[in-house]
Amino acid sequence: MKRFFQFGLVGAINTLLAYLLFSVLIYLGVKYPFALLLDYIFGSVTGVVLHHRYTFDAKKGINRIMIIQSLTLNFSLFVINMGLLYIFVEISNFNIYVAQVVSIAFIILTSYLGLKAIITNQVRYVRK
Secondary structure, three states: OHHHHHHHHHHHHHHHHHHHHHHHHHHOOOOHHHHHHHHHHHHHHHHHHHHHHHHOOOOOOOOHHHHHHHHHHHHHHHHHHHHHHHHHHHHOOOOHHHHHHHHHHHHHHHHHHHHHHHHHHHHHHHHO
16 A cells, blocks of 8 residues: 555656646647657656656666566557547547546556556566
8 A cells, every 4th residue: 555655646746747748738739649749758757767766665776678668558558548638639529638637547547557567576576
């Protein structure tokens, strides 16, 4: 439960910063697919570093396998998020800002489970 709380805190900070980036880009006229891509690049890098260090208390550095797994996870989350935005914005005519907030809610649990598996499996692998 402690890790889930830490994940929530670190994730909330990371998500708010990424959402701020997304919102600024949308406000500046950037189309939502590109804004979401930049959001995910920023969020992926900061998320892995922050969760590695603070959420899962991994003492070893981030290795190549962890980076590949994290990129795979984040690409999957990006595709899901893009699909949700398409449905909410193009089909249901939601406001883009609201649509992204609703999409984020669907992404959080999947992100936690995926990052937990990646980081804790890597810590076990390094300790063996």
